[in-house]
Amino acid sequence: MQNIKNIIFDYGNVIFDIDFKIAQASFQKLGITDIENFFAHKAHNQLFDDFETGAISPSEFREGIRNAAGKPELTDEQIDDAWNSLLIGTIQENHDLLLEVKEKYRTFLLSNNNEIHYDWIINYLKATFQINDYDAYFEKAYFSQHMKLRKPNTNIFEQVLKENNLNPAETLFIDDSPQHIEGAKKVGLNALLMTEKPAQLGAFLKANGIL
Template sequence: MKNDKIKNIIFDLGDVILNIDVPLASLSFADLSGKDQKEVLTIFRENDVFRQFETGFLSEADFRNFVRSILNNNEWDDHIIDKAWNSLLLDLPLERVELLKKLSQSYRLFLLSNTSSIHITQVHKILHAATGIEKLDDLFEKVYLSYEMGLMKPDIRIYQQVLDDSGLSAEETIFLDDNLDNINGAAKLGIEAIHVQKPLTILDYLKDYAV
């Protein structure tokens, strides 16, 4: 049901705007290293790879060298690591972009994503190939990325920073994310948080706002 107080909509990226398959990245690194996928996941988790890269603690070069180190292979070129890391990024359905364009006529739109610079570079390539649009910034009033902010969802500070930076009222804002922890983090500030769950998409959740 439509909330008539809503003036702003904040979108997550992965599995909200862009389709992703997260396990594909660990599977790609498993294939490269000859290790079991579960072992690769354990190594990544124990070394806090995702958080370090997606909060900007590691630069692209640092990340690649870190992966070479923890997976014991110093012969991988940068593009090999990038390709494996980006393998989880799938397609960007055109109808979601058309929905964003329609919503932007009545609402202020923002993006808030836990991501890395390597992923964003690839996302822009996928976006341009699918729609002719150069970058995410062309679809949103402002794009907020974890690696630039030094914070990750569901840290409540990242939502507050978005609200403060763009002058948004929580009560006038919807946030859509596929991760329940992220939804709960936003809800703590009074944001109307919508948990996007397959097979439903943002076209289903926001149909009342796109009329």
Template sequence: MENNYKAIVFDFGNVIIDIDLNLTYKKFAELTFKKPEKIKAIFEENSLFEKFETGHFDENEFRDVVRQILGFPLNDNEIDLAWNSLLLEVPSHRFDYLERLRTKMPIYLLSNTNSIHIKKCKSYFRLKFGISDFTQLFRESFLSYEIELWKPDYKIYDYVLKSIKLDASEVLFLDDNADNIQAASDLGIQTIKINPPECFTDVLSKIYLDV
């Protein structure tokens, strides 16, 4: 890969922060006495992630939808804890690398996410790294629930390119999802697929020897 790009765009889940969706399915299963596979199927049938993460409903509406589709009277705290259980750790060396990289090149965040997860992550970064708002690591953060667009829709990549005022070929995009990578590549964006437990720091260190 030629190092001819002018910005790097990072996915969040399983690139910067480790996540495990199965933990959320498992936690909701424990709370509702259903099997994790059933929880996953219900969420997928109702497009729960996509709808919440594109701003179709706010947090209170989301919790009501969860109660409705699961047919169980969970309280708000139970829902939030189960929903956030997929969020794991950010290894310190990733945070340190981003802090160094941002002094050498514009870096951006592009994530399919929601307000409940973002609030939890902001709290996590405050406690672990002492940063009041982790999105400050990036020149700009493109969060699906705020811009009401979702990967891998081409529109979200067009939105980012127009916002940062760069051509597709001038941008490097890192994501762990093959569909997201393919869509970005279709538009001419340079891409690297991260395959957990592979770490983006190892990948980029081969390109940026001085970070």
């Protein structure tokens, strides 16, 4: 792409497969009703925003799930299993792609995440790919629960731009959520909506002139 020197990648459904429908079904099995309003791709209960910004702890998140389900007897394991059912996995080719992109651009990761998912993902990467973290694949990886901010709010994009002295006009943001794309555009970022599955990341990058 012309004039692009920096790329900020989202994680879920860009690099790593996630499935909201599986998590919805898992939460319904725990007893949660009105699932489309409670947890979906484009909207969800405030509980999830609070957890993704580190405003509440894992134990407080789990208690929120118990309250929503009306089942105080739910165990931590039951709740974590339901929540982590969102996470599907990734492929080695995507890690290779990230290294290839990093040779041409300054690259960053910006993910709405939370402590339970983060721990699961790190354990998965270690077990599956012998990767301890994403330090080798990006100049810096940003996670919402560490920043106390989340997408699509403009302040999270502004922090990444400021900390790394990035010109938004020279920076591309790639995400699978339309609302996050709109947030990025508000601070002047170029943005691409990822409409393919992570397994097609390479084709997506090539089709958009990134590789």
